[in-house]
Amino acid sequence: MSDGFLFLDQYVTVEAEARPHSQKEGILKRITIILAILLGIELFYYVGIVPFLPLASVRLNSVQGIPRDDLLRYAGINESTSYMSLNAAKVSETLRSIPSIASVSIIKHFPNSVDIVVTERTAVAVSLAKVSGKLVPIYIDRQGVVFKVGGEINSALPLVSGLVFDQVVPGIKLPGYLKNFFASLELLEKNNPALLQTISEFRIQQKTYGGYELVIYPANHMGKVRLGSELNEEVLRYMMLVLDVLASKGIQTDEIDFRTGTISYRTKEASSG
Incomplete structure (x- = not known):
């Protein structure tokens, strides 16, 4: 009988030790799932929403005799222009139609900024x-x-x-x-x-x-x-x-x-x- 009681005590002890361990695993799984959901939401916002929002930054070098706002307006870039709606080829072509501009380089930075480098003509x-x-x-x-x-x-x-x-x-x-x-x-x-x-x-x-x-x-x-x-x-x-x-x-x-x-x-x- 003493051997049987000894076996029961060991079983209860092992079960008691295993229960907290399984609880920890459950908590970790729930945390992992929550983090994955949050990461998915952030990724969706970053990829699926931000590129359609108005540009956060438009970097444009100055052009002699043409104010920055006039240059952006002529290029068709306004407060509602987004990364996705900005047509770099069209903007470049439009700006190059200005007689004093020789070339235009446009670099779009995902998800919401753009660099526009304008090279002016130089008189020889x-x-x-x-x-x-x-x-x-x-x-x-x-x-x-x-x-x-x-x-x-x-x-x-x-x-x-x-x-x-x-x-x-x-x-x-x-x-x-x-x-x-x-x-x-x-x-x-x-x-x-x-x-x-x-x-x-x-x-x-x-x-x-x-x-x-x-x-x-x-x-x-x-x-x-x-x-x-x-x-x-x-x-x-x-x-x-x-x-x-x-x-x-x-x-x-x-x-x-x-x-x-x-x-x-x-x-x-x-x-x-």
């Missing part, structure tokens, strides 16, 4: 055109786009003449064959601005059967210089060297022609080659 040359009977400055970028008409003339920019316009409005593009010329001006400005400052005027002379030639008016020398369509630092350096040599010999030229392999020049009194 200035020209003059008649608008309402008056000569006004027009500003041209490296791609040959007229993006600004009027205002104060920027004398630090190269002056380009000989351009022909059907109409003068911001956003017009000059003929494609002039694109390399304006790109060359930008490169000269970056690499050797002092050399570019030695030129008073670049004149575009249209050729009869298409294309163009350059007529250059140096700032510190009399007369003009005829070039082909190629413009780079080497050409300008060589041109200035020849001008300095002629000036040192007391030769005042009316015109120098660099279009062929042999340099020819004309003085005010006679021609020489």
Whole structure:
């Protein structure tokens, strides 16, 4: 009998120890389920609701002459615009239609913010055109786009003449064959601005059967210089060297022609080659 009582005592003890353990497991399961439900609700809110709510942040760099609110309004972004409703391609296309804007980069950050980086056009040359009977400055970028008409003339920019316009409005593009010329001006400005400052005027002379030639008016020398369509630092350096040599010999030229392999020049009194 004593053995039987001993067995019963052991059984009761084991059962008593197992009961709290099973209760702990039950509590942990309930906590886990509650946490999973809460996490699911939060995930649903984050993924299924927040992207449809108004944007929390729109980061946009400033654009000269255009207030931020006007820029956003033009792009169609307002207080109700959400991550899901914002069409990045359409916004980019709309902003790029503004003449002074060269490119637009849009990065959407899930779930409710967006970065808009606007790159403005930079003038590489200035020209003059008649608008309402008056000569006004027009500003041209490296791609040959007229993006600004009027205002104060920027004398630090190269002056380009000989351009022909059907109409003068911001956003017009000059003929494609002039694109390399304006790109060359930008490169000269970056690499050797002092050399570019030695030129008073670049004149575009249209050729009869298409294309163009350059007529250059140096700032510190009399007369003009005829070039082909190629413009780079080497050409300008060589041109200035020849001008300095002629000036040192007391030769005042009316015109120098660099279009062929042999340099020819004309003085005010006679021609020489």
